[in-house]
Structures are given as structure tokens and as C-alpha cells.
Amino acid sequence: MSGAAPLSPEAIFRANGGQLRMGEALAAGISRYQLYQLRDKGLIEAISRGLYRLSDLPPISNPDLVAVASRYPKAVLCLVSALAWHGITTQIPHQVHIAVARQARLPEMDYPPVQGYRFSAAAFEKGIENHSVDDTPIRIYSPEKTLADCFKFRNKIGMEVALEALQLYRERFKTKPAIILQYAKLCRVEQIMRPYLEAGL
Incomplete structure (x- = not known):
């Protein structure tokens, strides 16, 4: 047979x-x-x-994220892209911001444009949420971890972006200051973040 x-x-x-x-x-x-x-x-x-x-599949709701997540499945959506996902920024990301482990190669794509960041092992592995976009798995940092990351990378994305994100987070989420401080310690920005957190408590 x-x-x-x-x-x-x-x-x-x-x-x-x-x-x-x-x-x-x-x-x-x-x-x-x-x-x-x-x-x-x-x-x-x-x-x-x-x-x-x-071609006959339903249109992709977010083709940029699908393309990046498919090409770099171990990377994690971070910083302004993660803020946009969680709805705690007025910034429109012109690149897809993704984190990779410190020893990994920085991602490169012709389209969509990506901005890669190397995170230390502990900072890379903590605070990851698993989501799905058009049946494509995507890893994204939680709102609290993203806030700490934004303060850590404030010189790259702008302190005003980090402060706006903290304000919008307070308005749209149940605030978890203890968890934010845990991530702030991990990212070594506790002393910088604490005054802003305490001012809003």
C-alpha cells in the first residue's frame, strides 16, 4: 500500500x-x-x-508586532512599545522596542524598524507577560516592570515619557507601588523612582 x-x-x-x-x-x-x-x-x-x-486569512491587527515576534520569539516588547500596548503613553512608537538578553545579538530588520536593548539576565527575565496577537505568541513586560525600565532608560526615551507613563498608569491601573519598587531595585533606579511614587501615594 x-x-x-x-x-x-x-x-x-x-x-x-x-x-x-x-x-x-x-x-x-x-x-x-x-x-x-x-x-x-x-x-x-x-x-x-x-x-x-x-492571503485569504483575516487582516492582521498589528502586522509590525507579528513580524517582530515571529522573527525574534525570545525577545520581549519593552519601553515605549510596551507602554503603548498597556495604554499608558501618548507617544506613537516609530520603532518596535524590544529587549534581548545581554549576550544576544541586537535585532535588525529592514521593516518594521526595530530598536533593540540589551538587558542583564535578571532584568531581562523578570516581569514578562505572555500575550497573543493574531495567533502569534508575543512576550511583553508588565506595566510595573515597564515603568522601572523607562526610568532606567530615561536618557534614551526621555524623562518626560517616563513621568507621563507613571501618571497614566495611576489613572488607568490599580497602582502597585510595592511591585514597582521591586522592579526599580532590580533596575537600580529605586532612589530615582521612590520620590515620584511617594508623591502620588
Whole structure:
């Protein structure tokens, strides 16, 4: 008896949630020629360099985050991008801000533009929330961890951004000063943050 017929390239995409990176497609048995055929026929579309999805899927709500999370699954959304996710900034991120471990290479993408930051092991691993955007897993720092990170990187993103985020956090979340201070200690900004926290208690 002969075995089951191999899946078509389109069926392989559907079996993998409709989205594949180039390397995943090749490993699944789709040749580069077949991949480009699918693209040229309009059956798949390139979300970003090396990332493809079926064209008939519902539109992606946040293609930039999906592209970055798919390319760098271990990275964590941080700073202004995390503030925007949590709704505690009026800034519009012009880059996707992501954190990587200190020994990791800084991320590079043609599109969307990314800004990478190296975090120490302890600071990188703490305060991560797991979310999903269009069925793509994405790691994001919690509001409290993000506030501490913003004070730590205040010279890069601006102290006014950090202070605005703290104010909006107080208005929109149940404030957790003890948890914020734990992250402030971790990020070595406790002495800087404490006066602003105590002023709002």
C-alpha cells in the first residue's frame, strides 16, 4: 500500500496556522521555487522579510508586532512599545522596542524598524507577560516592570515619557507601588523612582 499523498504547499501553510518563516517552510518540504510561486499567484503574502502568510486569512491587527515576534520569539516588547500596548503613553512608537538578553545579538530588520536593548539576565527575565496577537505568541513586560525600565532608560526615551507613563498608569491601573519598587531595585533606579511614587501615594 502506498502512503498518504504529500501535502500541497498551500496545505502545509494551513496546517501551520497559515503563517511560516522561510526556514520553517523549507523544513516542511516547500521549496523556494514553490514559495515564490505561491507568492506570485497571490496565495501568500510577505508580512516582512522572510515571513509569509496565506492571503485569504483575516487582516492582521498589528502586522509590525507579528513580524517582530515571529522573527525574534525570545525577545520581549519593552519601553515605549510596551507602554503603548498597556495604554499608558501618548507617544506613537516609530520603532518596535524590544529587549534581548545581554549576550544576544541586537535585532535588525529592514521593516518594521526595530530598536533593540540589551538587558542583564535578571532584568531581562523578570516581569514578562505572555500575550497573543493574531495567533502569534508575543512576550511583553508588565506595566510595573515597564515603568522601572523607562526610568532606567530615561536618557534614551526621555524623562518626560517616563513621568507621563507613571501618571497614566495611576489613572488607568490599580497602582502597585510595592511591585514597582521591586522592579526599580532590580533596575537600580529605586532612589530615582521612590520620590515620584511617594508623591502620588
